[in-house]
Amino acid sequence: MTPRRNTAISEVRIPRPALEAVDRMRESGEIHVWWWPLGTRTDPADYAVLDEVERGRAQRFHAEADAAAFTATRAGARRAVAALLGIEPHQVGFGRRTCPGCGDREHGPPAVSDPPVPLAVSLSRTAGAGAFAIRAGDWVGVDVEARRPVEPAGLADMVLTATESAHVLGLPEGPARDAAFHRAWTRKEAVVKAVGLGLLGMALNTLDVHPAQDGPVQVVHRYRGEETRWQVTDLDIGERWAASVARPAADPAGPVHLHAPA
Structure with a gap:
């Protein structure tokens, strides 16, 4: 499940700008959605933003266009969270929440795992475009x-x-x-x-x-x-x-x- 905020711990582990951004989003009820066009070749700058697990997934795609779409979408999502929370892209980590249907954490909805802030996120991509949504709370879909x-x-x-x-x-x-x-x-x-x-x-x-x-x-x-x-x-x-x-x-x-x- 999405980590709950513990003030005694979060003041140490989570940058203050990130806490303030989450509080602002919770109070306003706002949603942020980023979208971007997708090319057919992987951008080295996007690939450099990914973590080791994401790089491994990108390398397993057989078609270059599919790898490029995955890389651009994950990099775009990481940059979006970083900009919103006032941190660097490499400080952002993605995980999964517990599946509300079966309780399995392996295929639950995506979540921001690092920093451990209560943010719901959603990713989508199609031919030529990717999108990423984020809001304070538990659920969002794009x-x-x-x-x-x-x-x-x-x-x-x-x-x-x-x-x-x-x-x-x-x-x-x-x-x-x-x-x-x-x-x-x-x-x-x-x-x-x-x-x-x-x-x-x-x-x-x-x-x-x-x-x-x-x-x-x-x-x-x-x-x-x-x-x-x-x-x-x-x-x-x-x-x-x-x-x-x-x-x-x-x-x-x-x-x-x-x-x-x-």
Whole structure:
């Protein structure tokens, strides 16, 4: 689980700017989201930011483009946390929280493990773009997807509820339909990531995210007879991609700060 703050210890182990940043984020309820384009070749500057475990993972990719995407996303996340907390990228460590479904720590949602501050994080990448979200607290989810044409008999049936499908496929074929579909898809993925269960908790085609409505929207997730509610906000990162971020609806709905690439 996310380490709890112990003042007697944290004043020694955690830099004061980091503590102040977390307190500010908790009070405001803000979310920070960074996104960046992904190239096809690994940037040595990105690779240098990774820790030994991440470098090992990068080296195991067979395709250079996949290694480059992984490296850029992890390096971007590390730099984002460092900038937010006022520390250096090499001082940032990532781990995992306990899985809320089975209690296993090996595949729970990602977390900042060093410094040990109560920050929820989420990572996503797609063709050409990566994204990273962070907030004070326990849960957050971000998703980014490259837009592509919607095939009514294929992907839409796997992703959309009957109500969503009627709305999306009722739109004229082309950009409007594609945009509505990807709005729904990224909202769903952001929620299941925030819940921490992925598709184990609730299939995408049973999760209604109201694509006919402009965001933010409230979404109900059901798992083992229990309901949780999430606020989902759409992110504008250009015409090539769709993106959304989700957080618990009961928490303070502070601003979403979107950090575009420099």
